[in-house]
Amino acid sequence: MPNFGIYVHWPFCLSKCPYCDFNSHVSRQSIDQLNYLRLLKKELDSYSEIIGNKIIGSIFFGGGTPSLMEPNIVGNLLDYISKQYKTKQALEITLEANPTSVEQNKFIAYSSAGINRVSVGVQSLNDVDLKRLGRNHTANEAIKAIDIASNNFDSVSIDLIYCRPDQKETDWEKELHKALNLSTQHLSLYQLTIEPKTVYEKLFKAGKLKLPDEYTSAKLYQMTEDICEEFDLHKYEISNFAKNGHQCQHNLNYWHSGEWVGIGPGAHSRISKNMKRTAIINEYDPQKWSTMIIKNGNSMIEEEILTTEQNCDEYLLMSMRTTEGMKIKRYNSLGGKLNKVKVDEFINDGFLEKSNNGDSINISRKGSMLSDMIIANIASQ
Ligand SMILES: C[S@@+](CC[C@H](N)C(=O)[O-])C[C@H]1O[C@@H](n2cnc3c(N)ncnc32)[C@H](O)[C@@H]1O
Ligand code: SF4
Structure with a gap:
């Protein structure tokens, strides 16, 4: 769950x-x-x-x-x-x-x-x-x-x-x-x-x-x-x-792209609104935040329905920070496509690892210093 x-x-x-x-x-x-x-x-x-x-x-x-x-x-x-x-x-x-x-x-x-x-x-x-x-x-x-x-x-x-x-x-x-x-x-x-x-x-x-x-x-x-x-x-x-x-x-x-509500100045939320993943940012300044809550009941300064690309990038970037890594099926279900050639290359070089059942990939210890470069290269453009 x-x-x-x-x-x-x-x-x-x-x-x-x-x-x-x-x-x-x-x-x-x-x-x-x-x-x-x-x-x-x-x-x-x-x-x-x-x-x-x-x-x-x-x-x-x-x-x-x-x-x-x-x-x-x-x-x-x-x-x-x-x-x-x-x-x-x-x-x-x-x-x-x-x-x-x-x-x-x-x-x-x-x-x-x-x-x-x-x-x-x-x-x-x-x-x-x-x-x-x-x-x-x-x-x-x-x-x-x-x-x-x-x-x-x-x-x-x-x-x-x-x-x-x-x-x-x-x-x-x-x-x-x-x-x-x-x-x-x-x-x-x-x-x-x-x-x-x-x-x-x-x-x-x-x-x-x-x-x-x-x-x-x-x-x-x-x-x-x-x-x-x-x-x-x-x-x-x-x-x-x-x-x-x-x-x-x-x-x-956060790292596995779940849902949360953020309250208080500058807090962010990621919620599902009308079945669409939506990002919200609250007013940053405590005084202005308070005025907005009194007036509107909320302090949203930005509300954005995330595009397929944004959703995929967020999931890729955040989940690859974790040792558990990214679930390939979930990435595909969000509309993402992995560059299989690059993924195999990184696995052969020891920078990426695949889980035993093959359903997720993660950055290896050897790859940890190159994580930005690896993440930037494994998604198909
Ligand atoms: C919200 S902050 C701090 C919470 C609490 N007020 C404190 O100072 O202990 C969370 C953590 O981010 C880390 N942090 C903040 N600025 C940083 C920076 N410039 N570089 C590395 N870590 C930082 C600190 O370890 C800090 O405890
Ligand atoms: S300024 Fe505040 S939030 Fe930032 S590190 Fe110092 S005590 Fe923590």
């Missing part, structure tokens, strides 16, 4: 990290959380016909810093969802949390509110680098947060950023071992990306950030995969590693 997800965006943070281009804002005034809750519910109501009898399998509070939300606000929204809609018995409910002491103290209340999975944004376990990343917590605080989280949630994930300025292989190796010795079942390990319009982009352009070269990045990536495997955390997507049974269901739904 395919998953149906709900994504809830909280767009506020205490400060802006210099590398981050997520839709996050530092508000000078305190946020009226009850009003925010009212607006989220109203936006969700605008999808009531779409959600209808679907069975919700995952809910994800992302940000921004959703751990700034009061636990009773989170609980209230979760009750609202479960009263209106059908939910899976094993409903996965994730909240992204920053590991400051203030937030750790809310973990028990989040758990009572219904959250059963947290994704803790640790980023680094080295205080010097945490400062350079503009984080307002220490490594010890992060370790304490993970300890509290592991006592209160079914599943704990941590985010780390590597390939950081001046980072040596041995430094990352030690840091990753330290992370793997904490009580987590899931790691999201992202290589630092210099995003447009961030402080890091300015520093990078001014020659003030020295990032590992391509060769070192590739080595760090392979090393990461090997070390995680030693600790029984298996790669299931380019940047995601999990113990068996702890893969993030919400993200898997």
